Amino acid sequence: MSAPAGRRGRRPGSSADTRLAILESARASFAERGYAGTTIRAVAGAAGVDAALVHHYFGSKDDLFLAALALPVDPRVVLAPALEGGIDGAAERFLRVFLSVWDDPEMQLPLLGLVRSVLDPGGVELLRSGFVPIILLPIGQALRIDHPEHRMPLLASQVIGLIMTRYVIRLEPIASMTADDVVATFAPTLQRYLAGDLPIEGD
Amino acid sequence: MSAPAGRRGRRPGSSADTRLAILESARASFAERGYAGTTIRAVAGAAGVDAALVHHYFGSKDDLFLAALALPVDPRVVLAPALEGGIDGAAERFLRVFLSVWDDPEMQLPLLGLVRSVLDPGGVELLRSGFVPIILLPIGQALRIDHPEHRMPLLASQVIGLIMTRYVIRLEPIASMTADDVVATFAPTLQRYLAGDLPIEGD
DNA sequence: GTCTATAAATCGATAGAC
DNA sequence: GTCTATCGATTTATAGAC
Numbered sequence: 001m002s003a004p005a006g007r008r009g010r011r012p013g014s015s016a017d018t019r020l021a022i023l024e025s026a027r028a029s030f031a032e033r034g035y036a037g038t039t040i041r042a043v044a045g046a047a048g049v050d051a052a053l054v055h056h057y058f059g060s061k062d063d064l065f066l067a068a069l070a071l072p073v074d075p076r077v078v079l080a081p082a083l084e085g086g087i088d089g090a091a092e093r094f095l096r097v098f099l100s101v102w103d104d105p106e107m108q109l110p111l112l113g114l115v116r117s118v119l120d121p122g123g124v125e126l127l128r129s130g131f132v133p134i135i136l137l138p139i140g141q142a143l144r145i146d147h148p149e150h151r152m153p154l155l156a157s158q159v160i161g162l163i164m165t166r167y168v169i170r171l172e173p174i175a176s177m178t179a180d181d182v183v184a185t186f187a188p189t190l191q192r193y194l195a196g197d198l199p200i201e202g203d
Numbered sequence: 204m205s206a207p208a209g210r211r212g213r214r215p216g217s218s219a220d221t222r223l224a225i226l227e228s229a230r231a232s233f234a235e236r237g238y239a240g241t242t243i244r245a246v247a248g249a250a251g252v253d254a255a256l257v258h259h260y261f262g263s264k265d266d267l268f269l270a271a272l273a274l275p276v277d278p279r280v281v282l283a284p285a286l287e288g289g290i291d292g293a294a295e296r297f298l299r300v301f302l303s304v305w306d307d308p309e310m311q312l313p314l315l316g317l318v319r320s321v322l323d324p325g326g327v328e329l330l331r332s333g334f335v336p337i338i339l340l341p342i343g344q345a346l347r348i349d350h351p352e353h354r355m356p357l358l359a360s361q362v363i364g365l366i367m368t369r370y371v372i373r374l375e376p377i378a379s380m381t382a383d384d385v386v387a388t389f390a391p392t393l394q395r396y397l398a399g400d401l402p403i404e405g406d
Numbered sequence: 407g408t409c410t411a412t413a414a415a416t417c418g419a420t421a422g423a424c
Numbered sequence: 425g426t427c428t429a430t431c432g433a434t435t436t437a438t439a440g441a442c
Contacts, residue, residue: 015425039417050427055419116322124372132374153374154388161364169327171335171356184402185357189392199387 019057021047026054026068031122035065035130062134072110073101075135083142090143091155091190092183098159099179102167115168132156145194154193162186222260224250229257229271234325238268238333265337275313276304278338286345293346294358294393295386301362302382305370318371335359348397357396365389 025047029038040061044051058064066074078101082093101107117123136156140148162182165171177185192198228250232241243264247254261267269277281304285296304310320326339359343351365385368374380388395401 018425040419041417051418052420052428053426056425059419061418119319119322119371127372128374150376153368153377156374157364157368157377158361158392159364160367161360161362164363164367165356165360168322169330171331171359173353174356174360181402188395189361192391199384 015057018047018049018053022049022054022057022064023067026058026064030065030068030126030130031120034122034125035134037129040064065130065134069114070110071114072107076138079139083139087143087145087195089191090145090194091187094139094155095183095187095190096179099182102163103179108167112167115163140194143194147200150200151193151195151198154198155190158186158189158193218260221250221252221256225252225257225260225267226270229261229267233268233271233329233333234323237325237328238337240332243267268333268337272317272334273313274317275310279341282342283345286342290346290348290398292394293348293397295390297342297358297393298386298390299382302385305366306382311370315370318366343397346397350403353403354396354398354401357401358393361389361392361396 022043026038026043029043029046040054041051043064044054047054054064058067079094079097082090082097085093102111118127132153136152137148140152145151162174165174166177166182167175169175174182225246229241229246232246232249243257244254246267247257250257257267261270282297282300285293285300288296305314321330335356339355340351343355348354365377368377369380369385370378372378377385
């Protein structure tokens with residue numbers, strides 16, 4: 001049953017208010033204590049609700065984290081098709097999904113807002129303890145590459161550089177390159193990071 | 204202003220005060236109007252001195268820009284040896300100089316300060332209109348690569364990603380890699396951007 | 407001193423009552 | 425929609441064996 005549109009003045013304790021209270025509490029906690037440092041119980045407590053409610057509204061802790069980040073898309077959903085098909089051509093498939101999201105004008109503003117927040121206090125810790133283990137590593141595991149904890153950060157280094165040059169600094173000619181040229185330019189780099197020869201100990 | 208009113212050993216209008224006044228005026232102008240938008244005359248005027256004095260203290264506009272950036276080193280100086288020897292191995296030579304500077308603990312704080320200022324208002328414009336033409340392109344020209352205006356930004360994209368992951372986010376294992384491993388990992392990428400096959404029109 | 411085993415506490419997540 | 429109860433897994437702390 002969906003609520004009738006146009007209804008205002010919800011009573012206290014209704015779903016929208018509770019959901020928002022949880023979300024704000026989560027944002028504050030993630031920003032202050034990082035991903036690992038925030039507990040569902042603490043978020044629930046700060047929002048004045050029970051811990052089970054957090055799961056009821058947001059599912060897992062990972063889902064709550066993604067909701068708190070205000071990502072315009074769920075990377076796990078849009079990337080899912082690119083993760084099938086094995087390691088061959090994985091870099092190109094990844095890049096095409098990446099470009100379809102970042103080149104979408106509607107997505108750019110919220111995404112750029114996220115990028116800027118990385119340099120805020122706690123943003124780095126959030127990236128390291130939250131984004132990496134719940135976004136980056138699962139991608140590597142889905143691709144079944146070896147040493148994902150070593151190779152995915154390398155991929156991240158070039159992707160971050162691409163984000164900075166193409167979307168933040170808008171450095172030419174990268175900023176104006178067609179999607180095909182971006183793929184032709186960067187896919188070989190990413191493919192090598194995913195599956196090429198690298199100095200990895202104990203391999 | 205850190206100088207107390209009155210005497211400091213030098214009379215008012217002496218070289219140290221004038222130099223500093225020019226430098227602060229230049230910083231304000233570069234930050235507000237970008238590299239191309241600031242003129243030596245305007246900097247001099249805001250500092251209350253003659254334009255010729257700016258050249259007397261700082262040499263060229265490029266030198267003034269570098270001084271205003273408060274770079275702990277002059278990239279043109281430290282990179283000079285790496286630019287000799289032709290294109291073979293240029294990526295590795297570049298990376299070794301890069302690491303010798305960025306891995307120096309004394310350099311990191313001012314360099315990281317610069318990185319953070321990039322996302323401030325005007326910082327992006329400063330990077331695009333200042334850093335690129337007077338730092339990045341001259342490096343490419345010294346290396347005598349073809350299409351430096353196309354290839355150097357590609358190099359920049361991976362170097363920026365390296366800076367972000369190794370020094371800003373401190374993402375493992377990149378943050379703890381030895382210099383040799385950094386070179387072995389990233390030099391092939393940079394070498395391809397400098398001299399490898401790329402989708403460049405009219406080549 | 408180092409390692410291992412086990413106990414205690416905490417957390418994420420689910421099921422079901424109201 | 426909200427909460428109680430509880431499971432299973434992970435982490436932390438402690439104790440004992442070598």
